[in-house]
Amino acid sequence: MNEIIRTSKKGNLIVISGPSGAGKNTIVNGLLKKNKNIWLSISATTRLPRGNEKNGIDYFFLSRKEFESKISKREFLEYAEYNGNYYGTPKSNIIEKLNSGVDVILEIEIQGALKIKNLIPNAIFIFILPPSMSELIKRLTARKTETKDKIISRFRIAYKEINEVTKYNYVVINDVVEDAVSKVNSILISEKCRVDRIEEVYLGNEEEEIHEILVDKNLENIDIDI
Numbered sequence: 001m002n003e004i005i006r007t008s009k010k011g012n013l014i015v016i017s018g019p020s021g022a023g024k025n026t027i028v029n030g031l032l033k034k035n036k037n038i039w040l041s042i043s044a045t046t047r048l049p050r051g052n053e054k055n056g057i058d059y060f061f062l063s064r065k066e067f068e069s070k071i072s073k074r075e076f077l078e079y080a081e082y083n084g085n086y087y088g089t090p091k092s093n094i095i096e097k098l099n100s101g102v103d104v105i106l107e108i109e110i111q112g113a114l115k116i117k118n119l120i121p122n123a124i125f126i127f128i129l130p131p132s133m134s135e136l137i138k139r140l141t142a143r144k145t146e147t148k149d150k151i152i153s154r155f156r157i158a159y160k161e162i163n164e165v166t167k168y169n170y171v172v173i174n175d176v177v178e179d180a181v182s183k184v185n186s187i188l189i190s191e192k193c194r195v196d197r198i199e200e201v202y203l204g205n206e207e208e209e210i211h212e213i214l215v216d217k218n219l220e221n222i223d224i225d226i
Helices: 024-034 064-072 094-099 110-119 133-143 148-162 177-191 205-215
Strands: 005-007 013-017 038-041 076-082 085-090 103-107 124-129 170-173 198-201
Touching: 013 024, 013 110, 024 038, 024 103, 024 177, 064 076, 064 085, 076 110, 085 110, 094 103, 103 110, 124 177, 133 148, 170 177
Parallel strands: 013 103, 013 124, 038 103, 124 170
Antiparallel strands: 005 198, 076 085
16 A cells, blocks of 8 residues: 655754763764664864774864865865864765765764754754763763863863754753663654655545545445445
8 A cells, every 4th residue: 555645765964963072972883883774974174083093984084284175175064173173074975875865974063063054954953961061071081082281171162062052953961872872863763754754645546535435425324444
């Protein structure tokens, strides 16, 4: 039997951001394991790799000169400067993935997310928060990849960034990682059921016959076999 409605087959653009140390990357990795219809757009940055981060997998690590060259060639969907480094979203592959029905995740800084919101207001914007500010400072310190001054700078920026939460569609507190991943995945599933994704309401022959029976003036004299 044909479906009664036809919905958009295009993928959703999902923007995930939050303060440094909130656990965005951990949640995204959990989503990629849980939901096979998601593709992660890899961001470009001029910051140095941390720990075991690899070029082309975690980020595209670029020199400042390389990044600015790509800016001049309009190769970024958005870019922003954060804590002394550039971060940007390459345009390549995103439109192709969305048109093929794949959901695309952008894990980006808040400045960049707000630029995307102006360009693509119907994207899904999810803000990740730590359970507390004391937990946030613990997470930043535990990385052991940055100087004390850098950590203090990130913490100050986090205070300002949290004020932007009302510009997002959803907020998820990352206390227990598995719970946070499940919540974000539930958001993505529910977004597929939005009424504004309906492209056509389909009534086939069977539905039309039922309708004609129900509106017939002699309805009370007819046996309806549905």
